[in-house]
Structure formats: C-alpha cells, structure tokens
Amino acid sequence: xxxxLPLLGGLLMSATLAATAQQPAVTFDRYSLDNGLTVxxxxxxxxxxxxxxxxxxxxxxxxxxxxxxxAHLFEHVMFKGSEHVADGEHFRLLQEIGANINGSTTxxxxxxxxxxxxxxxxxxxxxxxxxxxxxxxxxxQAKLDNQRDVVKNERRQNYDNQPYGTAYEKITGAxxxxxxxxxxPVIGSMDDLSAASLDDVKGFxxxxxxxxxxxxxxxxxxxxxxxxxxxxxxxxxxxxxxxxERPNPPLPxxxxxxxxxxxxxxxxxxxxxxxxxxxxxxxxxxxxxVLASILxxxxxxxxxxxxxxxxxxxxxxxxxxxxxxxAGTMSIEITAKPQRTLAEMEKGVNAVLDEVLSHGVxxxxxxxxxxxxxxxxxxxxxxxxGRANGLATFQLLEGDASKYSKEFDRFAGITPGEVHALAxxxxxxxxxxxxxxxxxxxxxxxxxAVPQKKETPQ
Amino acid sequence: MNRAFACAAILLFGATMTLSQxxxxxxxxxxRPGPQPVPHVALPAIQKAKLANGxxxxxxxxxxxxxxxxxxxxxxxxxxxxxxxxxxxxxxxELLDAGTGSRDVLQIAEELEFLGAxxxxxxxxxxxxxxxxxxxxxxxxxxxxxADILTNPVFPEKEFERIRTQRxxxxxxxxDRAAIVASNALMHVMYGTLHPYGNDASGTxxxxxxxxxxxxxxxxxxxxRPGNATLIVVGDIAMNDLLPRIEKSFAGWEQAQVxxxxxxxxxxxxxxxxxxxxxxxxxxxxIRIGYPALARSTPDYFPVSVMNRILGGQFSSRINxxxxxxxxxxxxxxxxxxxxxxxxxxMASGGFVSAKTxxxxxxxxxxxKRMHAEGITAEELAFAKKGMTGAFALNFETQAQVANTLQxxxxxxxPDDYYATYLQNIDGVTLEDVRRxxxxxxxPDAMAILVVGxxxxxxxGLEKLNLxxxxxxxxxxxxxx
Numbered sequence: 009x010x011x012x013l014p015l016l017g018g019l020l021m022s023a024t025l026a027a028t029a030q031q032p033a034v035t036f037d038r039y040s041l042d043n044g045l046t047v048x049x050x051x052x053x054x055x056x057x058x059x060x061x062x063x064x065x066x067x068x069x070x071x072x073x074x075x076x077x078x079a080h081l082f083e084h085v086m087f088k089g090s091e092h093v094a095d096g097e098h099f100r101l102l103q104e105i106g107a108n109i110n111g112s113t114t115x116x117x118x119x120x121x122x123x124x125x126x127x128x129x130x131x132x133x134x135x136x137x138x139x140x141x142x143x144x145x146x147x148x149q150a151k152l153d154n155q156r157d158v159v160k161n162e163r164r165q166n167y168d169n170q171p172y173g174t175a176y177e178k179i180t181g182a183x184x185x186x187x188x189x190x191x192x193p194v195i196g197s198m199d200d201l202s203a204a205s206l207d208d209v210k211g212f213x214x215x216x217x218x219x220x221x222x223x224x225x226x227x228x229x230x231x232x233x234x235x236x237x238x239x240x241x242x243x244x245x246x247x248x249x250x251x252x253e254r255p256n257p258p259l260p261x262x263x264x265x266x267x268x269x270x271x272x273x274x275x276x277x278x279x280x281x282x283x284x285x286x287x288x289x290x291x292x293x294x295x296x297x298v299l300a301s302i303l304x305x306x307x308x309x310x311x312x313x314x315x316x317x318x319x320x321x322x323x324x325x326x327x328x329x330x331x332x333x334x335a336g337t338m339s340i341e342i343t344a345k346p347q348r349t350l351a352e353m354e355k356g357v358n359a360v361l362d363e364v365l366s367h368g369v370x371x372x373x374x375x376x377x378x379x380x381x382x383x384x385x386x387x388x389x390x391x392x393x394g395r396a397n398g399l400a401t402f403q404l405l406e407g408d409a410s411k412y413s414k415e416f417d418r419f420a421g422i423t424p425g426e427v428h429a430l431a432x433x434x435x436x437x438x439x440x441x442x443x444x445x446x447x448x449x450x451x452x453x454x455x456x457a458v459p460q461k462k463e464t465p466q
Numbered sequence: 467m468n469r470a471f472a473c474a475a476i477l478l479f480g481a482t483m484t485l486s487q488x489x490x491x492x493x494x495x496x497x498r499p500g501p502q503p504v505p506h507v508a509l510p511a512i513q514k515a516k517l518a519n520g521x522x523x524x525x526x527x528x529x530x531x532x533x534x535x536x537x538x539x540x541x542x543x544x545x546x547x548x549x550x551x552x553x554x555x556x557x558x559x560e561l562l563d564a565g566t567g568s569r570d571v572l573q574i575a576e577e578l579e580f581l582g583a584x585x586x587x588x589x590x591x592x593x594x595x596x597x598x599x600x601x602x603x604x605x606x607x608x609x610x611x612x613a614d615i616l617t618n619p620v621f622p623e624k625e626f627e628r629i630r631t632q633r634x635x636x637x638x639x640x641x642d643r644a645a646i647v648a649s650n651a652l653m654h655v656m657y658g659t660l661h662p663y664g665n666d667a668s669g670t671x672x673x674x675x676x677x678x679x680x681x682x683x684x685x686x687x688x689x690x691r692p693g694n695a696t697l698i699v700v701g702d703i704a705m706n707d708l709l710p711r712i713e714k715s716f717a718g719w720e721q722a723q724v725x726x727x728x729x730x731x732x733x734x735x736x737x738x739x740x741x742x743x744x745x746x747x748x749x750x751x752x753i754r755i756g757y758p759a760l761a762r763s764t765p766d767y768f769p770v771s772v773m774n775r776i777l778g779g780q781f782s783s784r785i786n787x788x789x790x791x792x793x794x795x796x797x798x799x800x801x802x803x804x805x806x807x808x809x810x811x812x813m814a815s816g817g818f819v820s821a822k823t824x825x826x827x828x829x830x831x832x833x834x835k836r837m838h839a840e841g842i843t844a845e846e847l848a849f850a851k852k853g854m855t856g857a858f859a860l861n862f863e864t865q866a867q868v869a870n871t872l873q874x875x876x877x878x879x880x881p882d883d884y885y886a887t888y889l890q891n892i893d894g895v896t897l898e899d900v901r902r903x904x905x906x907x908x909x910p911d912a913m914a915i916l917v918v919g920x921x922x923x924x925x926x927g928l929e930k931l932n933l934x935x936x937x938x939x940x941x942x943x944x945x946x947x
Binding site: 126 | 491581600
C-alpha cells in the first residue's frame, strides 16, 4: 500500500483540486525552533487584525486519577500572571489594546489566544512566551485557591445548575472503561478540584507546558519576517521539556448496552443514545458527520421530520458525530413533549434508524449533507482566530496543519452505500441509553425498572 | 519501547543544547514591547440603492471568500406586538419559512439543505430580521428562496398550531434555566406588562393560547413592507451584479404605508426592592440588578459606554475583578447598558455561589454606588478609551460583523459618518463627562434586585442587607401573595 503513493502524487493532486474547488487554500509558513516549538505564520492582510494562538498538546486525557478537571484548572492559573507579568496584568495589558482574549480546554488540547489590532502582535507574543517560560515563579497558593473557586463556580453555572447539565459525564462514565481517559469530564469533579495542589501545578507545567509540546500560530495582518524575529526572540530561549508519554488505549468497545436513569430539575424528560465511532481525521468520522446531518440537520432530516414535524411527539431532536484524538462518539438526543415518555421516544428513534438500516440513504441526502459541509468549511475561514485555531488543531492532533485546508478531501466521493454501511456498523454496535427525567417521574424513562445510580453529592 | 527510549535521548540532548545557547540571548523581559504604527482601519464602503417599491438596498463588497451574507431588516419587532399579545412578532418571523405560495415547509427545508445555505428568521424587541448566508455560486437560487419566504409567506394553519404548541412547551422548559428566568423576571418587574420590554418577546402562555393565525397575518401585512425594510448585503458581489438579481426577486413585494406605534413611556423606578424567586437546592444564585435606563438615541452614548467599560463591561472591570478575581464568588460578573429603540435597561448580572448570595448582592450594589458617587480615575479613563479604540479595528473582519454594524446604522438611524467619527467621539470623552453620566444614569437608590436561588438558604441574608423589602415571585415574575 505504501510504495505506490509517491508515484500517484500528481494524479491525487488533480483529483483533490476538482473535489475542493470551493475550499479556498490557506497558505502559511511552518517551521520549528531549536527547542521543538512549532511555529505557523499565516499572512493575510484583508483586515488590520491578527490572532496569536498557542495550543498545547495536553487536555483532560492527560490527567491522573483523582485529579480530574486539572488541565482546565491549570488553564485558569495560566491567566494569573508569570514571573514578569503581575497578577491581573495579563488581562489589563491586553484589554488596554482592545484585544479579544480567551483560552479553552478539551480532552485533547488546551489553547490560549489573543486577537489584537495588528500593530500589537509583539505584546501578545511576549505575554504568551512569559507564561510558557516563566509561570512557576509567579504561582502561589492564593492564586490557585482563587481560581479553584472560580472553576467550581464554572462547574455550578454550566453543569450543576443547568438542566441536563450532568448528562455527559454520566454517559462518558458508562461508555468508556474507567481507565480510559475519556471516561471523566473535562470540568472534573468537585472533590478532585479540591484536592489539586501547588505541587500538581508545578509537575503539570514541567511535563506539558514545554515548547516541544506546543504550536504557536500567528495569523492575519502580519509581516512574516518581523514576526519570525519576535517569535525567536521571545520563545527561542525557553528550554525544551522531556518527551511526553501520551495515553494511547485501544479503541474502546462496549461489550453490552448500558441503560441508565437519572432524575434532574427538569420539566421534560430527555433521552440520550450514544455509540462509539471513529477518531477525528478518519474517513469514517467524515462519513459519520454526513450520517448525523442526514438524521437531524434541518426540518427535512429523517429524525426531525418524523418525530418533530409529522408525529409531533418530540420537542426537539439532535444527532451529532464527534471524533476526538483517540476515540469518537455518535449521539442522538431527543426531548419528549409533555405527556410523552422516553420509551415512546426510543421507539420513534428506532423506527427511523431501522428505515435507514434496511433501505439506506439517498444520493440527494448525501449531496445535501456534503453541500452543507462545504459551506461550513468555507465560512469558518473568515476570521483570523478561526484560521489560527484550525491550523494549530490540525498540526497538533493530526500532525499536519496543511490538512486544514484540505479537510473537504475526507468527504470527497462519499456514497450512499458508504453511509449505509457505517450506519449498520455504528447502530449495530452496543450503546449507552440514558434517561434524564423530572424528579420523582421515573415512569417517564425508557427503563422504568432500572434503579437510579447512586450519585455522590457535589 | 526501544523506539521511545531513542526518542527521549535525542530530546534530552536537544534540551541541553538549547539551554546553553539561550541564556545569553534572552530578551529583557521587564520591558514591555510597544506597538507598531497604528494600522489603517478600512471602514466598510456602503453602496446604496432603492427599488421602485421603496426597498432600500445597502451593499458592502468583500471578496476574500466566495460567500454572500444578506440581512433583511424590518423596522418592526416585538415593540409592535398588539396590546396584551406578546409573541406575535416573533411567531410571525418564525413562521415565515413554514410555507409560501409555491413551496410547502418541507420543500423549503429541502431546497435550503441542498444549497448548503443557512437562513434564519427572528424578531427581537426592535426589529424583525431575516438572515441568509450562501456560497456565491448558489446566490441566485438562495436569493430566490429568501425573497419567496419573505414576500409570499402563507402561514399554514397546521404549522401555526405546531409552532404555538412547541412554544408553550419551550416556556415550560425555560423554567429549568435560572439565568433566563432571572433576566425575564427582571424585565417584567422593571417595565410591567403594558410596555413591550416587560414581556418575554416569545410570548406568554396566555398570549400564545389566545393567539390566532389572523394575528400573524395582520402583523405581517402591517409590518413586512418594502418601505419599512432595508436589505443589507455583504460579500463577494458587485452592485451592478447584485441589483438586477434583487429587482427580479423583490420587485413584486407590494408597497403600503406602515404606521409604527410608540410604546407607553417608561416610568423610572421609585425605590429599591429585592425580588426573590425560589429554586430549591440551587448550587448558585442568578442575580440581576437593574432599572429602565437609556435609548440608543441618547446623546450620552459615548461617555456612558466608557463608564460601563470600567464598571462591568470587560474582564478587567471593577465588578468582575472584585467578585471573581478577588473573592472567587463567581465564574463571571458584568454590567451593561442595553441601548434599544426605546429606553433599555441597565443590568448588572452573574451567577454566584449560593452561600455568598448576600455578599455578592452587597458587593454589586457597592460597586454601583461607588461609581455613582465618584466616577472613574484619569488612569481608568485612559485605559477604557485606549481599549475601545483598539477594539474598533476588530469590528469589521467578517461578513457577519460588517452586516451587524450596518444593521445598527439602519435600526437606530445613526448618521452615515457614524463609524468615521467613532474614534473621535471616544477620544472626546472627559473625566467630567463620565462623572456626570455616572451621577445621572446610575441609580443605586431605585433599582430592582432580583435573585433566583434557594430561598431557604439565601432569604435571611438578603433581608439582613436591608436594601429594601424582599418580595417573593414565581418563575414567571408574578408576585406570590
């Protein structure tokens, strides 16, 4: 399989061009510093703005047992100043120039970014380099405690005080074996957040916040030659860290269906069906996107049309495919109308899935899904931040930033037969079925007989 | 295993190399890098045209990506809902794509999905807006569909019933979301039910149940007229290409006089009242503090914006630094003047850990009082003005952003040179201006303080603060006798 590839290069190239005629190219320079830092410069002068984005190849899947939520808590600590930047100064300096600032943590990566007027790129590079190279002298117990409180409030606000907010951690806990790093939530548990210590912060920083585990992207209205000098000046002296051992468990397989019921402060019951699918960057993950779109994108999609529009038994329904670095999920969420049960929802969903399993999908449905995918891929190129994040993500998680502007290749030529085969593979495998019902209304669940899992109080 | 060891050895070797190289070349990190020369911000060049039926067309060309974004802005929103029928404007917008003279709801959906285009039809308090984004290659078909939806909707009875039922259920679901319950209830206590801002724009259970298809048809006929609309187009097309296409799609839209009603005057708040909505077991309290304040037309727009940026308008604001970074009570707290066609609210808000509900209210009120009494410092003024000046450059990057800035001009009748003079206007704000508007428009003695939280836990503390009577409300914002 490997040998013919170089020979086919020319042919593949022309096929690619035809398939991606509408996906505009994103040109960039990529190189590495001596300390292993990957640098990507993407020059584009269409607006006087630039994004500086640093992505570290670390997320919740690198956490140790008993310290769930730590990668995200650490992200918060990164905003509390470094050796040459006082507490509060990072935000103050950037807000003074009108920058748009944030950071985020997923299972696989953590990013930090500033979108700045294009004459302020050097300040952003300076600030990012200071926390990459000189965080630890500025970290102390008070800062850690403050951000621990902030993160606990984030958990309360976005999970515990949100209807259905704790569904995902219940699902991943059942979908993955406990040793699999996707089995715990990015936000972590309250107990583990409480347990995080300054030593944890130091160890985590030394292991993962090294230049050889990061990519810096500067995108937008920049002078690439000048920017290159600044990157060398500010990041060049940061020492390389040790090689990183990454979790690489085999693709998880669910040996049998798992059926769960939980009560929550909600008015309407909601059913969550979740299967394993392929990791990101694979053809299978692209086909899964098309399948999810055929199932629930728009009013004429299979599930929406049947259950929301025609039968009107559901308030809403959504299917999505989500490929991460070492595994992926296909999920369907459906909320029942008042007086309807989740057993009815499951029956309704199964009838639609059975139809797909027996007769497949149409050429027209696949084409519509691909057209939607194409429009989305073009639209997300429209901001410096979108391009910076896309290039960094593909560089870190798929090893090559140039895959970013060729993403539509993965979708090229998807056939109804391919979608049908994948539907049979995914929906023929075992799944997690979670019913979330209003307090005291277990009879509305898909499994009235299943006892509620005992929950640890938060 | 062997391979991994080999890798590690090479990496370690690299590390020693780098270390020995770098100590000499490390920059002086105590010096902050300064800015390069200020870049030129190219303001969107607006080209204007008008169809014979009165439809205004505004175009900004942007050719970087093969995309065209369109917004049809109708100058009637929930502020034009018939008396005691909140929800009509938003229902009308939502039902536009439920069927036209030549396409039923599924045909519209299928065509849209096949084009890969996205469309949305929504109404807010001040306007009804249809948005469409398409790849340039699908512009003709997208435009034809967009115009058909906007100018020939038939509002099928069956779809009307379906959406109405769905909305009644959505209202039920909203009760689960403390943040929405809090914001809606605050608007209700601030504005009352006679003013359109006092009602949930998506309707109440009573208004939805009494609404008929005729209400929708009447609202459509009275509001969706070319003379009451502006079509904003931003993207990969020139006016001479665009105009014939728009003529073709929108020329049949019938003209008629539109009379816009002015809602009743907003009565200023008279005293401070604490409202409490019980959410047993809630781990956080959603807090809202506010009162009716200013319309977008206020001559003090710029000084008020500068003042609020320091009070609660950004991460490094007094409110957020105090409540989040100093005390750790919240994931984020903020304040805003929401400038609307008619006087919109001032609102301070956030979600706070239940045990610190009273302290959070106390600190929020204290920050508002301090600003009211003292204004800001010269250093804060410079910080806010510089930040707003820098942020200005970030406003015109995408088609959606440009369309949005144009919508502001259209909706609030701002002058054509509004963006050309924006930086000058920011620069002209003085300390005295900020002190004056802080004294005039912050109103610490007459505010509604609304909390959605676990009453058993938080009520005693709120009473002890002695900020005003504590009144219990239900989730719809109605007083519990």
